[in-house]
Structures are given as C-alpha cells and as structure tokens.
Amino acid sequence: MARNTNRSIVGRRTARFGDSQDKTRRLQFGLGAAPGDLRGADKCLRCSFGNIPVIEEVVWTIPLPLTAEEAISTLGDTVNLLSGSSSVPGVASIDSTFLINGILQTDILAQGVGVHVFHEPMSFSTIGNAFNAPTTTVNPPPSPDVFTVNDLTNRAMSTQVLADGSNFTPADFIFGGDVWRAGWNFINAYQFQWKTSQRELILNEIAADVSYFGSFADAEASGTSEIAIIEFVAAVNATYRSKGSATIFLPVNFRRVGSVNGGSATNNVGIFHPTRDFDLAPVTWGGLRWQGYGCRGQMYRPIESPCFLERGIPIGMLFMVQDAVHQALMLEAVSINNDPLGSNISPDENLLCTTAVLPAPATPGTPTAGAIVAGGVNTMLEQTLDATPVLVPQSVGVCREVFKGGILKLGIKIKGWEMPGGWKAYCENNMPQIMKPTASAS
Numbered sequence: 486m487a488r489n490t491n492r493s494i495v496g497r498r499t500a501r502f503g504d505s506q507d508k509t510r511r512l513q514f515g516l517g518a519a520p521g522d523l524r525g526a527d528k529c530l531r532c533s534f535g536n537i538p539v540i541e542e543v544v545w546t547i548p549l550p551l552t553a554e555e556a557i558s559t560l561g562d563t564v565n566l567l568s569g570s571s572s573v574p575g576v577a578s579i580d581s582t583f584l585i586n587g588i589l590q591t592d593i594l595a596q597g598v599g600v601h602v603f604h605e606p607m608s609f610s611t612i613g614n615a616f617n618a619p620t621t622t623v624n625p626p627p628s629p630d631v632f633t634v635n636d637l638t639n640r641a642m643s644t645q646v647l648a649d650g651s652n653f654t655p656a657d658f659i660f661g662g663d664v665w666r667a668g669w670n671f672i673n674a675y676q677f678q679w680k681t682s683q684r685e686l687i688l689n690e691i692a693a694d695v696s697y698f699g700s701f702a703d704a705e706a707s708g709t710s711e712i713a714i715i716e717f718v719a720a721v722n723a724t725y726r727s728k729g730s731a732t733i734f735l736p737v738n739f740r741r742v743g744s745v746n747g748g749s750a751t752n753n754v755g756i757f758h759p760t761r762d763f764d765l766a767p768v769t770w771g772g773l774r775w776q777g778y779g780c781r782g783q784m785y786r787p788i789e790s791p792c793f794l795e796r797g798i799p800i801g802m803l804f805m806v807q808d809a810v811h812q813a814l815m816l817e818a819v820s821i822n823n824d825p826l827g828s829n830i831s832p833d834e835n836l837l838c839t840t841a842v843l844p845a846p847a848t849p850g851t852p853t854a855g856a857i858v859a860g861g862v863n864t865m866l867e868q869t870l871d872a873t874p875v876l877v878p879q880s881v882g883v884c885r886e887v888f889k890g891g892i893l894k895l896g897i898k899i900k901g902w903e904m905p906g907g908w909k910a911y912c913e914n915n916m917p918q919i920m921k922p923t924a925s926a927s
Contacts, residue, residue, distance in 0.1 A: 539903055541593065543567055543586060544601075544896035546578040549664055550821035550889050552728050560816060564675065564804035566897045589796040592904040596792075597785035598688065598802070599898035600677055600696040602668045602773075605891040608661030609768040611714055615656040615732040615886040616646075618725075626653065628735035629757055634839055634880040635744065639754040654829060654838075656886040658734050660717050664891035665773055667818040671804075671895070672696045674811035680801035687792060692804060695786040698773045712768040721890035728821050734888040737763040743870045746877065753877045756870055785900050794899070802897050823887055831884045838884035840865065 543566050551559070555575030567587030571579060584590055614628045626645040629636075636642065637650045646653040672692040679688035688695075714736060722733040739757040746753050794800065806812050817823055823830060831838060842864045866876040 538596075538900060539593070540898050540900050541582050541589065542580070542599075542896055542898040543583065544580040544894055545573065545576045546580070547575055547819070547893045547895070548577050548724060549667070549819055549891050549893060550724070550728065551575040551819050553820050553822055553824050556816050556820045556824070560671070560812075560819065562806045562812075564895075565802075566804075566895060567800055567802050569799075587799050589794055589798075589800070591796050592909055593794045593796075593899065593901045594791050594904055595794050595899050595901035596788050597900040598679065598695070598788065599785040599896070599900065600672075600692055601784070601894075601896040601898060602672060602696055602698050603894040603896070604664040604668050604698075604772060605661035606772060607712070607768050607770045608659075608665060608772065608891075609712060609714070609766045610657060610659045610662060611736065611763055611766045613656050613658055613718075613734050613736045613763070615654045615888070616735050617652040617731060618722075618733045625735055627739045627757065628737055629739040629741050629755070630737045630760075630763075631655075631741050631881060632755060633744070634842075634882075635753040635877070636741075636755040639752055641755045641757070650882070654732075654884065654886050655882050656732075656734055656888060658714070658718065658721070658736075658888045658890075660714075660721070660889070661772075661891045663818040663889040664893045667815050667893055668698070669773060670811040670815035670818065674806055674808045674815055675804035676807040678801075678803050678805055680803075681792070681794070681798075688786075690786075691807065697784050709767060709769050711765040713764060714766050715764070717890060721888055724890065725821070725888065730821060732886060744867060744877065744879075745871050746869050746875055747871075753869070785898070791901070793904075794901075800899070818889075819893070829884045829886050836883065838882055840880045840883060842878040842880040 545566055547559075552575070558574045559576060569586050569588070571586065573579065579586070612630060616626065616628075623645070626643045629642070632641065634650075637646065637653070638648050640646065640648065642653060675692045677688065677690055677692045677695055678686065680686055718734055718736055725733060738759060738761070740760045740762070741755050741757050744753050744755045829838070863876075864878050865880070867879045868874045868876055
C-alpha cells in the first residue's frame with residue numbers, strides 16, 4: 486500500500502517561538518528619556534492632580550423613622566447639610582470628603598453643584614398587629630389577619646392580649662414607601678440657597694429644580710417580585726425599640742375563618758387557622774426618578790460662570806423652607822408617631838377606633854354607647870360555625886398603627902477643579918476674571 490507522505494491536513498504552518506520573533510522596539514518613558522529631552526517628564530509634572538475634576542460632598546444617611554424631636558430638629562425650617570457638626574439628631578451616618586465638614590482644604594474652581602436624594606430601591610407593605618414590646622423573652626401572641634371586639638373580650642389571642650385591646654391593635658407595615666414620600670416632599674418643601682462671602686447669593690432655586698434622584702425607575706432597573714418580610718420586620722422593630730417605641734410589629738400568622746358561640750350567646754369567639762401566606766410580600770423595585778429642570782438631565786446643576794471657592798471659608802449652602810404643606814407631609818412621612826396624625830391613626834378625627842354595634846336604644850335617637858350586647862341591633866351580623874348557627878353582631882377596629890422603615894439619603898456635592906498653589910498663581914496672573922470670589926449662576 487502506498488504510504489501518504491503529505492503530513493499536512495489543513496495546510497502547512499510554520500511555528501515561531503519567542504527567541505525567533507522580531508524584537509519589539511522599546512521606547513524610553515518619562516524620566517528615562519535621553520538627557521536633554523525631558524519634554525515628556527515636563528508635561529507630566531505640569532499636569533497637576535488638581536486638573537482632574539473632583540467632587541467634594543456631604544451625604545446624610547437617615548434611617549426611618551425619626552422621633553418627633555429628631556424630625557423637627559433636623560428637618561426644620563432650615564436644613565444645613567454642610568454644618569460643622571459631626572452628630573445630627575436622627576442622622577445615622579455623615580459621609581464627607583471634607584476634613585472639617587463644609588470647609589475646603591484647597592481652593593476649588595466650582596462648575597457644578599448637585600442636590601442628590603437617594604432612597605430605598607424597593608417598596609412593599611403588609612398587614613399585621615402592633616403588640617406592646619416585651620421586656621423579657623416571651624412567646625408572642627397569635628397575630629391574626631383580623632379580629633373582632635368579641636375576640637378581644639373572650640381572649641381569643643391568649644391571655645397576653647388584654648380584653649380591652651390596649652396592648653394589641655391592627656397595624657400596617659410599610660418599607661420604602663414613606664422614604665419615597667419624604668424625599669419627594671422634601672425637594673418641594675425647600676428652597677436651595679447658596680451664599681458666599683458674607684451675603685452674596687449665588688443660587689436661589691426650589692430644590693425640585695436642581696435635585697437629582699437615583700434613577701431606580703428606569704425601565705431596566707424597575708420591576709415587581711416577592712420578598713421575605715421577616716428580616717425587614719426584625720430590623721424595623723430594632724429601630725423602633727431604639728427610638729423608645731412602646732410597640733413592635735407582629736406579622737400575620739393566623740387567618741380568621743369565622744366564630745362560634747360555644748353554647749353561650751355572650752361567649753362568641755373567633756375560629757382561626759395557621760397560615761404562612763404573609764411570609765412573602767409583593768415588592769416593587771424602582772422608585773422615584775427625578776432630574777431637576779436646572780440640571781438639564783444631568784446629576785449636577787451647571788454653573789454658567791465658574792465660581793472660585795477659597796479654602797478655609799465655610800460654604801454656605803442651605804435648604805430654606807418655602808412650602809409649609811410639603812414640609813408637613815415630609816415630617817409626617819419620616820416621624821415615628823406620624824405627626825400630626827398620631828401613632829394610632831383613625832380615618833377621621835371624630836371617629837372612634839371600633840365600628841358601631843349597639844343595643845336597641847331605650848329612646849329613639851339616643852343609642853347607648855359601649856361594648857357589644859347580645860341581641861342588639863342587626864349590625865354586621867356574622868353566622869357562627871356552631872352545629873346550630875346563630876347570627877351575632879360583630880365590631881372590628883378601624884384605627885391602625887403604622888410601622889415604617891427604609892433609608893433616606895440627602896447629599897450636597899460640589900464638582901470642580903482643585904487649584905493648588907502653582908496653578909492658582911498662574912490663573913491669578915493670566916486669568917484674573919475667574920479668580921473673583923463669586924460668579925453668579927442664576
């Protein structure tokens with residue numbers, strides 16, 4: 486048989502190894518250049534780090550809720566993020582690039598200012614009950630989706646729950662939603678003012694026109710899903726305890742299916758079955774997306790004429806309240822007791838916290854106020870689950886205690902160029918027009 490001497494199947498190839506490749510021409514760099522030719526090094530030395538745009542910023546991290554005192558003190562008629570204080574009531578963290586908050590260490594030629602509002606990227610809510618915070622480790626009482634006055638009176642939720650319901654009330658749990666409301670009302674409540682020197686006003690615009698929200702609501706960043714609520718409930722309860730709250734939130738773990746009379750018309754009590762239906766809550770990933778008109782769709786409000794800021798002089802940037810309605814709504818959203826509504830919220834100031842089920846009045850037009858009385862007026866009748874069903878009037882609570890959680894971040898940022906000594910001297914000699922203490926931006 487003839488032997489195939491062609492060993493190449495895909496074509497002849499020649500392998501070249503490192504020692505046989507063409508040598509790469511190496512060039513000297515920087516200070517390694519030939520003597521007398523330091524153009525590269527000179528260019529590098531003249532390129533100060535100050536010629537790279539820098540951002541000086543102060544950011545407040547505010548976990549919700551705040552006590553009423555913290556809310557009024559920190560978010561009152563004047564809000565000063567650039568104050569020299571390292572501790573602000575209700576502010577858990579102050580992130581700053583300044584050595585001393587609000588005072589520059591080097592001169593800066595500012596060309597933009599940012600008012601940034603960031604918040605939780607998600608929001609969800611669920612129902613539950615508020616229970617007086619125990620001081621020792623205890624088994625929690627059952628937490629039903631709904632209960633009646635009869636259930637309270639006849640101790641359907643165990644003896645831990647008082648018959649008058651004073652330590653156990655229906656509650657709503659909101660994570661993220663109040664943070665979004667607080668941020669939106671904040672930028673509409675305040676005027677952003679920037680003053681330099683002693684009284685010179687550089688910028689005076691409504692915060693909504695110069696603010697920037699994190700774009701969590703972009704199409705590619707928003708969506709819906711479900712989330713386990715337990716870790717958020719634990720974190721919020723810990724925050725409420727730290728704020729001196731008398732109550733904590735209990736998620737729902739029982740559903741009410743009806744009631745029985747147990748052979749006695751005065752012993753009506755609910756029937757419940759265990760559930761884990763409320764372990765997960767629908768969550769919306771997204772949020773507010775606002776870029777102020779003055780920002781032109783960017784993260785910063787451009788300064789038309791660059792503003793020279795001297796080191797060592799406090800930067801006067803303040804939020805001054807200009808809309809009392811938005812300020813009140815913001816304070817209600819951030820406060821632990823929902824001022825001015827109160828911690829146990831009724832649908833109206835003239836409504837009590839339980840629906841009416843009253844006995845037949847002794848005299849027409851003069852109903853007797855008080856607890857449920859068997860055989861009373863046919864109001865909200867429930868058919869019991871007894872072998873021989875009967876109709877029993879029921880009364881439920883209408884007030885709600887609201888638990889809220891999430892983080893609100895407020896920031897002021899200054900974008901510009903640092904001006905170290907050499908560059909500053911050059912600008913003073915060659916560009917004196919930019920060295921004025923201020924240059925109006927409005």
